[in-house]
Amino acid sequence: MKKKRRCKRNPGRWRLLLLILPAAVLAAITWGYFSGEDSELPDQKITDRQKTKSNPGSQTDTLEREGVVQEPIPDETEMIEEHQIRGIVAIDPGHQGSWVDMSESEPNAPGSDIMKMKATTGTQGRFTGINEYELNLDISLMLAQELEKRGYQTVLTRTDNDTAISNAERAVLANESGADFMIRIHANGSEDAGVNGALAMAPGADNPYVGNLSDLSTELARDILDAYCNATGMVNQGVLSENTMTGINWSQIPVMILEMGFMTNELDDTRMADATFREQMVRGIADGVDIYYTKHPSSVAEMTGESSPELDSLAGTIRDQYLDARKGMGEKWAVKIQDLTYGKSTGINSDTQMHAASVIKLFIMATVYDRVYDPPSADSGIYFPEAYEGELEELVGSMIMVSDNESANTIVERLGGGSFENGMAVVNAYCKENGYSQTSMGRRFLGSNANGDNYTSANDCTSLVSAIYEGTCVNAEVSAKMLEYMKNQTRLNKIPAGIASTEVVTANKTGELSDGQLGFVENDVCIVWGAGRDYILCIFSDELNGGNSAAIEAISGISGIVYETLK
CATH class of the missing domain: 3.40.710.10 (DD-peptidase/beta-lactamase superfamily)
Incomplete structure (x- = not known):
């Protein structure tokens, strides 16, 4: 009998070409009288990176032609990692510091005549005094670390509170980063201090700009919100359709907003200020990302x-x-x-x-x-x-x-x-x-x-x-x-x-x-x-x-x- 060699696999180690892109974050959405449209990308602060000219016809070029000033997004920098990447996730920490002037206007959507403020500073903890832009950034940085531990690459729209980046620019940055989807991290507010819980927002099917993203965005929102509420015990307020947010309307990839809790509610506000509870918040969001990717694997x-x-x-x-x-x-x-x-x-x-x-x-x-x-x-x-x-x-x-x-x-x-x-x-x-x-x-x-x-x-x-x-x-x-x-x-x-x-x-x-x-x-x-x-x-x-x-x-x-x- 001839000597046989069985069909054996040789898995090898995974090597990934990671795209390291500029840091910047999602603009904040607030609730009740605190809501002032989700602000997105102001002029982005880019350090230690080369700047490039925008391509004619690109979203970056469109923003510049419509009067929105944006520093060019840098070239992709290649970094080889010795592990398999599971996907690329864009994380947008809503808002930025109150001292950053984002009062200028930008189009609410590509080609739209409706103009909105580039960004707002968000709400504030009624009982803790914590600013929303600080909470959003802290959770986003923790989330990036957690996702990277789980094998994902992350792209942050901002990594500090000084970054001037508008809502539209945040979406464009995520679009051009190669990310599979964007998670916009926010906290809520209401005139009624008794209102509490978490909710999510996604574009509706009737959105004239990104209605084609509605199904996947809504599914992403539901997966993340459900996992988040399961991990934290937050009241689940459900997923809302939202067609007026600049950061959603400029997106070309599935996008959702997570309103983590009401900073105007004593229970939500104090829990979100607790370090241990924040770990549960981050774990819940990451669990939702895992659930979504099991159904929609990354094409990276x-x-x-x-x-x-x-x-x-x-x-x-x-x-x-x-x-x-x-x-x-x-x-x-x-x-x-x-x-x-x-x-x-x-x-x-x-x-x-x-x-x-x-x-x-x-x-x-x-x-x-x-x-x-x-x-x-x-x-x-x-x-x-x-x-x-x-x-x-x-x-x-x-x-x-x-x-x-x-x-x-x-x-x-x-x-x-x-x-x-x-x-x-x-x-x-x-x-x-x-x-x-x-x-x-x-x-x-x-x-x-x-x-x-x-x-x-x-x-x-x-x-x-x-x-x-x-x-x-x-x-x-x-x-x-x-x-x-x-x-x-x-x-x-x-x-x-x-x-x-x-x-x-x-x-x-x-x-x-x-x-x-x-x-x-x-x-x-x-x-x-x-x-x-x-x-x-x-x-x-x-x-x-x-x-x-x-x-x-x-x-x-x-x-x-x-x-x-x-x-």
């Missing part, structure tokens, strides 16, 4: 420890040209690029579990060869009954080359001795044994199961395909056979379609879902030879609101960028 590029500046730049280009816009539509995307020639790789959401669709058939194929043809032990071997000699190979070929679902269902059922459930368990056991932790089967193809679905990740898929390419999946002979099936794939309208060359060789497997019951998905994983460098490109897309055809076009476009870079 996750650079592995095996990455390179070239691949880092490539991932950034993909995000800027394609993924940010798709994410803004509520879609989920993941990309993994592995340079097989130089052993480098990079990913965007590549360890995020997503609907596999027919890409899961690659793992079924690997399971077949591992369990039926070359089992790792006598106990794990499986007898596969054939109606005629060569039937199994015929089924595998049909499953991979034309993505035939009945062939796949037949294989899984026979792996389970006539039980599809047992067959799925065999596939799942294989994935677990070989380190494909995000991959699992939960339903029959074109079938439904309320308790499960078929999942994988770009990392898992790339790892399996890499093992096939290297001849280490089960053994070299089996790997060559699997590779040949992939080379004869008939569905070539995604990654292969984006390669502007007839000289390259591709081996790929697609996956797609296009009905309301099972979802809207477009996936492809492909090995490319003859492009100067051999490489693997894996692209997953899920929850497609822009339609399957648009996703196919985007996958092809991303493929073209990768090919032009690595050829």
